[in-house]
Amino acid sequence: MARKTKEEIAEIYQQMQNHICEGIAAADGKGYFEEDQWNRPEGGGGRTRIFRDGDIIEKGGIAFSAVHGPTPKKILAKLGLTEGDFFATGVSIVIHPKSPMIPIIHMNIRYFEMENGVHWFGGGIDLTPHYIVPEDATFFHEKLKTTCDKFDSGYYDRFKSWADDYFFIKHRNETRGIGGIFYDRLEATSDAHFENLLEFSLALGRLFPEIYGHYMRQNSQIQYGDLEKSWQNLRRGRYVEFNLVWDAGTKFGLDTNGRTESILMSMPPVANWEYMHEVEENSPEHFTQEHLKKGIDWLSYSKND
Amino acid sequence: MARKTKEEIAEIYQQMQNHICEGIAAADGKGYFEEDQWNRPEGGGGRTRIFRDGDIIEKGGIAFSAVHGPTPKKILAKLGLTEGDFFATGVSIVIHPKSPMIPIIHMNIRYFEMENGVHWFGGGIDLTPHYIVPEDATFFHEKLKTTCDKFDSGYYDRFKSWADDYFFIKHRNETRGIGGIFYDRLEATSDAHFENLLEFSLALGRLFPEIYGHYMRQNSQIQYGDLEKSWQNLRRGRYVEFNLVWDAGTKFGLDTNGRTESILMSMPPVANWEYMHEVEENSPEHFTQEHLKKGIDWLSYSKND
Numbered sequence: 310m311a312r313k314t315k316e317e318i319a320e321i322y323q324q325m326q327n328h329i330c331e332g333i334a335a336a337d338g339k340g341y342f343e344e345d346q347w348n349r350p351e352g353g354g355g356r357t358r359i360f361r362d363g364d365i366i367e368k369g370g371i372a373f374s375a376v377h378g379p380t381p382k383k384i385l386a387k388l389g390l391t392e393g394d395f396f397a398t399g400v401s402i403v404i405h406p407k408s409p410m411i412p413i414i415h416m417n418i419r420y421f422e423m424e425n426g427v428h429w430f431g432g433g434i435d436l437t438p439h440y441i442v443p444e445d446a447t448f449f450h451e452k453l454k455t456t457c458d459k460f461d462s463g464y465y466d467r468f469k470s471w472a473d474d475y476f477f478i479k480h481r482n483e484t485r486g487i488g489g490i491f492y493d494r495l496e497a498t499s500d501a502h503f504e505n506l507l508e509f510s511l512a513l514g515r516l517f518p519e520i521y522g523h524y525m526r527q528n529s530q531i532q533y534g535d536l537e538k539s540w541q542n543l544r545r546g547r548y549v550e551f552n553l554v555w556d557a558g559t560k561f562g563l564d565t566n567g568r569t570e571s572i573l574m575s576m577p578p579v580a581n582w583e584y585m586h587e588v589e590e591n592s593p594e595h596f597t598q599e600h601l602k603k604g605i606d607w608l609s610y611s612k613n614d
Numbered sequence: 615m616a617r618k619t620k621e622e623i624a625e626i627y628q629q630m631q632n633h634i635c636e637g638i639a640a641a642d643g644k645g646y647f648e649e650d651q652w653n654r655p656e657g658g659g660g661r662t663r664i665f666r667d668g669d670i671i672e673k674g675g676i677a678f679s680a681v682h683g684p685t686p687k688k689i690l691a692k693l694g695l696t697e698g699d700f701f702a703t704g705v706s707i708v709i710h711p712k713s714p715m716i717p718i719i720h721m722n723i724r725y726f727e728m729e730n731g732v733h734w735f736g737g738g739i740d741l742t743p744h745y746i747v748p749e750d751a752t753f754f755h756e757k758l759k760t761t762c763d764k765f766d767s768g769y770y771d772r773f774k775s776w777a778d779d780y781f782f783i784k785h786r787n788e789t790r791g792i793g794g795i796f797y798d799r800l801e802a803t804s805d806a807h808f809e810n811l812l813e814f815s816l817a818l819g820r821l822f823p824e825i826y827g828h829y830m831r832q833n834s835q836i837q838y839g840d841l842e843k844s845w846q847n848l849r850r851g852r853y854v855e856f857n858l859v860w861d862a863g864t865k866f867g868l869d870t871n872g873r874t875e876s877i878l879m880s881m882p883p884v885a886n887w888e889y890m891h892e893v894e895e896n897s898p899e900h901f902t903q904e905h906l907k908k909g910i911d912w913l914s915y916s917k918n919d
Contacts, residue, residue: 580884
């Protein structure tokens with residue numbers, strides 16, 4: 310079985326963007342995706358889709374890109390190379406819902422290849438609830454584990470703690486949310502491994518609308534008021550802090566002259582900052598704050614607590 | 615004439631914080647500063663003052679700090695040292711007004727000293743109008759030039775272009791606002807030079823309430839509506855982007871375990887992001903966007919245009 314070419318992978322990822330958009334638009338029931346096709350001067354381009362006029366989604370984007378050309382110096386330096394062309398393709402998603410009772414979600418799957426044959430897969434899904442609810446968190450991690458286990462019994466544990474480390478707001482000493490899975494620079498050691506890594510990324514892509522559709526349907530039924538909205542906007546401020554200060558993908562994109570509007574489609578529609586905001590003892594906000602930490606085993610949390 | 619000691623400079627800067635707070639509170643006429651004293655585990659501390667319940671100011675902080683202890687590794691590396699204690703003191707200000715017709719302002723003056731005698735002064739003032747108005751910009755730069763010229767006829771030109779380069783949002787290819795002055799790592803070559811640098815920083819401190827008081831009084835008379843408010847919140851988003859992605863001071867503070875709440879007092883109360891926002895041709899928003907660039911000679915702009 311021959312490995313798929315980079316062009317075939319790009320084509321498959323582009324179809325995955327279609328699939329995810331359909332699922333999300335159906336779950337929202339009202340909004341639609343507006344498409345923006347763009348070209349990269351140095352080679353390749355993308356298809357950014359922004360959700361408009363949603364009932365449940367306030368701001369969201371599902372972006373596909375396949376870019377190529379001379380490799381940015383920062384990547385060359387990391388690889389110990391002085392020149393060479395690269396090819397990168399992927400699907401990126403960030404969705405900010407209207408309701409503070411629905412989590413923010415992020416997903417990314419990507420494939421990178423250098424002209425000298427070096428290549429890797431990367432990706433991840435993580436969930437940022439404005440309010441952490443153990444049952445919701447367990448649902449999320451169970452879905453991820455089930456999917457991971459189909460490909461490698463070691464993936465979930467390894468990629469779950471990778472996510473805990475990656476989605477961490479160091480200057481706040483808190484995680485962005487309840488984590489998920491994250492993996493990067495996985496190079497295939499055989500054709501079968503290559504197929505495994507590609508199929509794993511596609512399984513995550515298919516899982517995405519299933520997971521988020523669940524929260525969209527279930528959590529949009531929960532009532533909320535001004536307190537919850539203002540807490541949501543403070544949590545969105547933290548989301549901004551993570552993405553602009555710590556997210557390696559965002560930093561890399563902004564540093565290497567990437568397409569700013571596509572990179573920053575992850576920004577929330579609104580974010581608030583308050584000096585020394587304090588939450589009430591034993592409130593849901595307090596519970597959330599207490600659970601923004603690494604190493605929580607969400608698979609068993611709801612059962613033990 | 616002996617040089618002032620680092621402790622004396624800290625005392626003088628602390629008094630400057632008092633002076634600036636009085637001027638700003640008087641110009642607002644309604645709000646007051648709430649004080650937060652904090653200690654740094656490794657040595658020193660600060661006095662952060664946050665403006666509350668203002669009539670003109672929506673969110674603002676004027677912070678003094680004087681910290682010392684083992685030098686963070688990142689500074690040591692830059693200095694080619696492996697160990698040694700440091701001392702740093704300064705006053706930092708960011709003010710976000712309610713009205714989009716009043717500019718955002720930032721000021722910082724600071725003094726740094728290593729135990730081996732290496733020392734430097736740094737600082738700057740820059741203005742970020744939500745709407746660029748040439749007369750306002752000329753007023754600002756004239757005040758800065760007059761103050762600079764009292765200390766060194768070369769300061770204004772040099773520090774003005776330093777500010778153009780420093781307050782630049784690379785990923786947007788635009789300046790943060792109309793610039794101002796910025797200088798860093800100025801080491802005194804004589805006692806007289808030391809006195810000149812210290813007094814220069816104090817002159818900037820005294821200039822601050824004079825300049826910002828002017829805009830607070832004058833521009834708070836200008837009417838505005840929903841369009842201007844929503845533009846303000848988008849511009850605030852850019853302010854967040856600059857501070858979190860490019861501002862060396864913010865990055866350094868967050869990287870070296872600084873006091874997060876004091877560092878991020880620069881964040882606006884609210885910020886908005888919109889995918890691919892477009893302004894109307896020939897609108898004031900368009901004029902502003904067209905003037906967010908380096909190298910504009912604001913001293914002569916209003917006269918020539």
